[in-house]
Amino acid sequence: MVIRAMVADDQAVVRAGFVNLLATQEDIEVVGEAEDGVAAVRVAAEQRPDLALLDIRMPHRNGIEAAREILAASDGRTKVLMLTTFDLDEYVYEALAAGASGFLLKDATFPELLHAVRVVARGDALLAPAITRRLVGEFARQRAGVLPPRPVEGLTAREAEVLVLIAKGMSNAEIAVRLTITDHTVKTHINRLFAKRGLRDRAQAVILAYELGLVRPGAGCPPSATG
The missing domain is CATH 3.40.50.2300 (Response regulator)
Known part of the structure; x- marks a missing residue:
C-alpha cells in the first residue's frame, strides 16, 4: 500500500x-x-x-x-x-x-x-520516542494549575489503569505483560476506553490521562483510579 x-x-x-x-x-x-x-x-x-x-x-x-x-x-x-x-x-x-x-x-x-x-x-x-513523552510531560506540567480537575466518569478501574499505561508510552504488548492479561484483552479495554471518551488515537489518550490527573509529570507512580 x-x-x-x-x-x-x-x-x-x-x-x-x-x-x-x-x-x-x-x-x-x-x-x-x-x-x-x-x-x-x-x-x-x-x-x-x-x-x-x-x-x-x-x-x-x-x-x-x-x-x-x-x-x-x-x-x-x-x-x-x-x-x-x-x-x-x-x-x-x-x-x-x-x-x-x-x-x-x-x-x-x-x-x-x-x-x-x-x-x-x-x-x-x-508516542514511543523519549522526546515526545518529554514534550507532553512538560506541557502538562505547565498547565497543571490551569486545567480543572475532571472525574474519571464511565471508566472501569481496569480501563483507567490501561489509560495510565498508555500515557506512560507502553505498547499493547507491554501493557499485557504489566497487567498479566492477553493482548486481545488489552485491545478490548482500549477500544472501550476510546469509544467511551470519544478518543481518536493514543495521542489524545495521553492528553486525557494528564487532564484527568491520572498521570502527573515527575511522579513516580500515578494515583489509582476507580470507575
Missing part, C-alpha cells in the same frame, strides 16, 4: 529535503507541497493525502490551525504528523489536543523520518 503524503513548511530548504527523502521510497508518494498553513489546507483538500507533515510554526495560518481544518475536512482520514524543534515548542500540547498523531524533530534522521511517516499513516500515534 502506497502512502500518499504532503509536506508543509515555510522554509523551502527544509521542505525540499523532506520531499526528496520521502520520494526515494517505493511505498511513499509525495502528492503535494505547501509553504504556509493556508496552502496546506488547500493542498490537502485537493489531494486528500493519507498523511500531512506540517510545520507547527508557519505564516498566515500555523500548523495547529491547519491540522484542525485538515482533520475536520477529511473526517480524520488524513493523519497529521507535526514538525517541531527540540526546544519544547509551546504549541505541542495544543497540537496534540487538535488531533495531531505525533511529532518529528526537524533534525530527525532519515530512518526516523520514514518510521514516523509509516507509523502515523497506519493510524498509530508516535
Whole structure:
C-alpha cells in the first residue's frame, strides 16, 4: 500500500529535503507541497493525502490551525504528523489536543523520518520516542494549575489503569505483560476506553490521562483510579 503524503513548511530548504527523502521510497508518494498553513489546507483538500507533515510554526495560518481544518475536512482520514524543534515548542500540547498523531524533530534522521511517516499513516500515534513523552510531560506540567480537575466518569478501574499505561508510552504488548492479561484483552479495554471518551488515537489518550490527573509529570507512580 502506497502512502500518499504532503509536506508543509515555510522554509523551502527544509521542505525540499523532506520531499526528496520521502520520494526515494517505493511505498511513499509525495502528492503535494505547501509553504504556509493556508496552502496546506488547500493542498490537502485537493489531494486528500493519507498523511500531512506540517510545520507547527508557519505564516498566515500555523500548523495547529491547519491540522484542525485538515482533520475536520477529511473526517480524520488524513493523519497529521507535526514538525517541531527540540526546544519544547509551546504549541505541542495544543497540537496534540487538535488531533495531531505525533511529532518529528526537524533534525530527525532519515530512518526516523520514514518510521514516523509509516507509523502515523497506519493510524498509530508516535508516542514511543523519549522526546515526545518529554514534550507532553512538560506541557502538562505547565498547565497543571490551569486545567480543572475532571472525574474519571464511565471508566472501569481496569480501563483507567490501561489509560495510565498508555500515557506512560507502553505498547499493547507491554501493557499485557504489566497487567498479566492477553493482548486481545488489552485491545478490548482500549477500544472501550476510546469509544467511551470519544478518543481518536493514543495521542489524545495521553492528553486525557494528564487532564484527568491520572498521570502527573515527575511522579513516580500515578494515583489509582476507580470507575
